[in-house]
Each structure stands twice: as C-alpha cells, then as structure tokens.
Amino acid sequence: MADELVEQGKALATSGSGSVLACATCHGAQGEGNAAGGFPFLAGQGANYLAEQLEHFASGKRSNPIMQPIAKAMTPEQIKAVSAYFTQLPAPLDKNMLSAHLDLYPAQEQLGAWIANRGDWNNNIPACIQCHGPGGVGVGDAFPALAGLPAAYITEQLKAWRDGKRDPGPLALMGEIAKRMNDEQISATSDYFAKLPANLKNQTVTEGAK
Ligand code: HEC
Ligand code: HEC
Structure with a gap:
C-alpha cells in the first residue's frame, strides 16, 4: 500500500x-x-x-x-x-557530518552563525536550531531542514512571512520570528544555512570562541 x-x-x-x-x-x-x-x-x-x-x-x-x-x-x-x-528520498545533506562539525559557539561578529545557533534575544529572536535542529537538519514532520536550501529561497521565505505572503504555519511561529528580523539578519542567516553542508565538506567551517 x-x-x-x-x-x-x-x-x-x-x-x-x-x-x-x-x-x-x-x-x-x-x-x-x-x-x-x-x-x-x-x-x-x-x-x-x-x-x-x-x-x-x-x-x-x-x-x-x-x-x-x-x-x-x-x-x-x-x-x-x-x-x-x-x-523517503535521502535529504541532500549529511546529517552525521553536520552534527560532527557544529559551530554552536560562533563569534558574535559572525552574524549568520550567531543568529542560527544563539538567536538575538534582545529582539526576541530564538536560535533557529532550537526548532530546526542542530545544523538545521530538520526535526520530525513539522520543522523542515534548512541546511543546503538556496540562500535566495530562505531569504524569500522570511520576507514572505514578514509581508504576510506565506501562511505563518504551526502556531504562527515563523511569522512572528521573521517579523522581528531585520534585512541584515535575514541575509546573513540565509547565507549561513545555505552554505552549511558545503562548508562542512570543505572543512572550512569557522572556528568561533569555544
Ligand atoms: C519556535 C520554532 C522555530 C524557530 C525558533 C525557528 N523556526 Fe523556522 N520554522 C518553524 C516551523 C514550524 C516551520 C514550518 C512552517 C510551515 O509549516 O509553513 C519553519 C519553517 C522555516 C522555513 C521554511 C523552510 C522551507 O523549506 O520552506 C525557513 C526558511 C525557516 N523556518 C527559517 C528559520 C530561521 C532562519 C530561524 C531562526 C532565525 C528559524 N526558522 C527559527 C519553526 C521555527
Ligand atoms: C517550473 C519549476 C517547478 C516545478 C516544475 C515544480 N516546482 Fe515546486 N517549487 C518551485 C519553486 C520556484 C519553489 C519555491 C517557491 C517559493 O519561493 O515559495 C517551489 C517550492 C515547492 C515546495 C515548497 C518547499 C518547501 O520547502 O517549503 C514544494 C512542496 C514543491 N515546490 C513541490 C513541488 C511538486 C510536488 C512538484 C511536482 C508536482 C513541483 N514542486 C514542481 C518550482 C517548481
């Protein structure tokens, strides 16, 4: 069946x-x-x-x-x-590699890595990985994987939520988060997740203050 x-x-x-x-x-x-x-x-x-x-x-x-x-x-x-x-098709990202090379403690100047892993609590933006999983690999059926999505696509989705062009989803979580993000944060975070799998493959993931 x-x-x-x-x-x-x-x-x-x-x-x-x-x-x-x-x-x-x-x-x-x-x-x-x-x-x-x-x-x-x-x-x-x-x-x-x-x-x-x-x-x-x-x-x-x-x-x-x-x-x-x-x-x-x-x-x-x-x-x-x-x-x-x-x-049921394999996601185009290596979950083991992602979790082995996580950058959970980036330097604060690394804006995308910082928002993704730490959030921006001054502006009530939670760390993306809290819901999307370490490395943005996705969690269960409700929280999609972000690692390896095209940067332009991620940016478009966040702006669509900000502009009310995409349904805010379960508990309106993403609608609320996207509204609190400024353009610079959106662009840096999109870039971070888009490059994550490739960066890990090349072992050039940034070493922050651990
Ligand atoms: C409190 C939980 C939560 C947090 C924190 C969170 N998200 Fe989400 N995110 C969701 C849910 C739930 C969805 C699915 C929305 C839907 O079903 O339409 C989602 C979907 C997305 C999508 C759409 C992916 C796709 O394939 O279209 C993007 C992009 C995204 N989130 C980015 C982020 C970013 C960037 C952050 C950090 C600033 C973040 N999320 C933090 C819950 C969260
Ligand atoms: C001509 C190109 C094209 C074709 C053919 C196409 N798609 Fe898409 N699809 C897109 C684009 C572009 C987006 C991004 C839309 C956006 O930015 O919201 C997308 C987004 C999606 C999403 C949202 C993904 C996410 O992470 O939220 C789903 C699901 C999807 N497509 C399923 C399908 C299915 C199933 C088919 C075949 C029946 C299909 N698409 C055929 C171009 C296409």
Missing part, C-alpha cells in the same frame, strides 16, 4: 501529468533541489509538511507564481503520493 503510493508519487514527480509539471524538472531527479535556480530540495522533508505547502500554494495561503498553478492542478491523492515519495 505505502509502496504503491510512493510509486505513484515517483511517476508524477518524474513524468508529470497534464498541467501538473514534472517536479524533477525544477526540484532535481532525486528531489535534491537546484541552488543556481533557487529551487528548494524536497527530499527528506516531512510528508505532512510537503503536503501542507502544496495545499497552501493551491489555496493561495502561500503565494508563488510558479508553484500555485501546479499545486492547483493536483488532486488530493496526487499531493499525498508526491509527499510520500519525496519524504
């Missing part, structure tokens, strides 16, 4: 159907995303999270000119199937 759903999702993701364009065209053959194009990875994200985003695109709660028509053309069964398919 579950396998059948995954197979249906795979067929839709790779070949599309009618006005539902093949997801692979933009999100990659393995759902790994495309940093240059600004397309987020879907592989390994929670199934409920993915399904909810597609429902929000379809209803207009989340606005995006590319995804809205695609999601609107999808049936509830197709949404369930692609979500089941993408969630």
